[in-house]
Amino acid sequence: MILISKKNEKKNGYTVLELLFYISFFIVLSLVVISTMITMARAFQETAIQTELIQGGNIMERMSREIRAASDINSITASDLVLQTKDQNGANKTLEFLLSGSDVQLLENNVLTGNLNTPNIIVTALGFTQITTVRGKAIRILLTVKHKNNISGNTQNFYNTIVLRGSY
Amino acid sequence: MKKNSKNNGFMAVEILIAVSIIAVSILAAMAVAQKAVSVSRQAFHATQAGFLLEEGAENTRIMRDDSWDSVTALNSSEQIDIFTRTIVASSVNRDNTSKDISSAGINDPGTKLITVTVSWPEGGMTISKTLQFYIMDIFL
Numbered sequence: 602m603i604l605i606s607k608k609n610e611k612k613n614g615y616t617v618l619e620l621l622f623y624i625s626f627f628i629v630l631s632l633v634v635i636s637t638m639i640t641m642a643r644a645f646q647e648t649a650i651q652t653e654l655i656q657g658g659n660i661m662e663r664m665s666r667e668i669r670a671a672s673d674i675n676s677i678t679a680s681d682l683v684l685q686t687k688d689q690n691g692a693n694k695t696l697e698f699l700l701s702g703s704d705v706q707l708l709e710n711n712v713l714t715g716n717l718n719t720p721n722i723i724v725t726a727l728g729f730t731q732i733t734t735v736r737g738k739a740i741r742i743l744l745t746v747k748h749k750n751n752i753s754g755n756t757q758n759f760y761n762t763i764v765l766r767g768s769y
Numbered sequence: 770m771k772k773n774s775k776n777n778g779f780m781a782v783e784i785l786i787a788v789s790i791i792a793v794s795i796l797a798a799m800a801v802a803q804k805a806v807s808v809s810r811q812a813f814h815a816t817q818a819g820f821l822l823e824e825g826a827e828n829t830r831i832m833r834d835d836s837w838d839s840v841t842a843l844n845s846s847e848q849i850d851i852f853t854r855t856i857v858a859s860s861v862n863r864d865n866t867s868k869d870i871s872s873a874g875i876n877d878p879g880t881k882l883i884t885v886t887v888s889w890p891e892g893g894m895t896i897s898k899t900l901q902f903y904i905m906d907i908f909l
Binding site for chain 1: 806821823835
């Protein structure tokens with residue numbers, strides 16, 4: 602009897618120490634796992650935001666191409682540009698880039714064709730500046746975009762300057 | 770009892786190994802996630818830098834349209850957000866007989882080689898993109 606009880610006592614003591622060790626191990630491990638999951642979720646979100654923000658480049662690309670093909674500037678203000686250009690049949694056409702709220706609108710012959718940005722992209726600033734040279738005209742563009750899910754509210758700038766090839 | 774304690778010891782080692790395997794794989798996954806973020810950020814900066822390169826080329830064209838002398842003297846450097854843009858004009862030689870651009874031959878004052886470089890810091894390193902083109906004084 603005495604022998605058995607002694608045996609039991611010894612065994613119990615060992616298990617409690619072991620348990621303590623395991624529990625602390627488990628706590629540390631689960632903390633690491635949780636922090637990793639949070640980090641990975643953030644990383645995924647940030648990657649998704651960056652991918653959509655690159656769209657700002659697509660807006661810039663579209664404006665650059667249209668400005669390059671244009672023959673003249675009809676009117677220009679900081680956030681509204683009207684270009685004189687030609688369609689594929691050679692007929693005269695006006696193209697307008699307008700910052701309306703947080704969207705960049707494209708108007709052809711004063712008819713709205715749509716927004717250049719997707720709903721997730723907020724255009725916080727659009728600036729056109731005219732540069733007149735001895736031989737022709739050029740336009741400097743500043744485009745500032747941010748993502749609507751971006752908690753930190755970081756904005757990204759795109760800069761470009763395009764010479765109107767039709768103005769020579 | 771001896772048997773039990775032996776068995777327990779074996780379990781502890783087993784768990785230690787399992788935990789270290791899990792920890793290593795978690796660290797690896799975390800490293801991958803962080804790499805993904807830095808790569809996508811780098812891609813974004815590369816897009817912005819592409820437009821700055823284009824702008825540098827167009828600015829040179831504007832200078833050419835205004836006065837060829839300002840293109841000849843071009844050697845500028847400016848800071849735009851995180852980007853540094855330098856525009857440098859260097860002289861161009863032409864072969865005397867074929868009039869083609871070549872390293873030998875005589876200097877052509879009406880042609881310049883423009884090098885636009887945009888560089889920016891990225892995770893402790895400096896990344897740069899370069900655009901080279903020839904520009905000619907077509908309004909002689």
